[in-house]
Amino acid sequence: MKDPRLPTLLYLLLVVFALLRFAHVYPLLPDVMASHFTGHGTPNGWQPKQAFFVLIAVVIVTSAISTFVVPRRLPLMPPEKINLPNKSYWLAPERREETWRFFRTQMAWFGCALLLLLLYTMSQAINANLPSIGFFDWRGMWYALGGFLFFSILWVIYLLRHFCNVLKSEFVSSAH
Secondary structure, eight states: OOOOHHHHHHHHHHHHHHHHHHHHHGGGSOSEEEEEEOTTSOEEEEEEHHHHHHHHHHHHHHHHIIIIIHHHHGGGSOGGGOOOTTHHHHTSHHHHHHHHHHHHHHHHHHHHHHHHHHHHHHHHHHHHHOTTTOOOOHHHHHHHHHHHHHHHHHHHHHHHHHHHOOOHHHHHHHHO
16 A cells, blocks of 8 residues: 655645744743734743744644644544445455555645644744734734635545445445
8 A cells, every 4th residue: 555645745845844943942932932822913921932832843743743644544443434425335355555645645744734734833833922923913814724724624525525435336336
């Protein structure tokens, strides 16, 4: 089974870019940072700089696990525990490998979008604490959330169309 190379590479590049940026700005940040903001960008929560970056690491690792590890573990589950439209068709022995490859690829793309949103959010929190910038771009954050919601809706529609689109003759023949 081939793994999704392009979204995996993109994900890794985003992580490397984030790590380089975080390493650059870390010494410029105050020891206690504004880390939570209202919908209009006003800080309403603070934490030590070290705790903020530990949280960033936890978020990135959690995102990577849900993006790459969980989809690789799903094929090990019994089919009766998997909720998938037209499951008997998609998990038939002749399609099973391709189905899981497709799912891993789609999860990797979703993971890239999620990581991009998370990194943008963390970047805005960092910007608000940098003396040279000093504000949280709350409008940009709302646009980023809207863009992620739009992507998520399109992604779900794409998955549903893929897994619900089975020719009746193929489905009937695979059920027998």
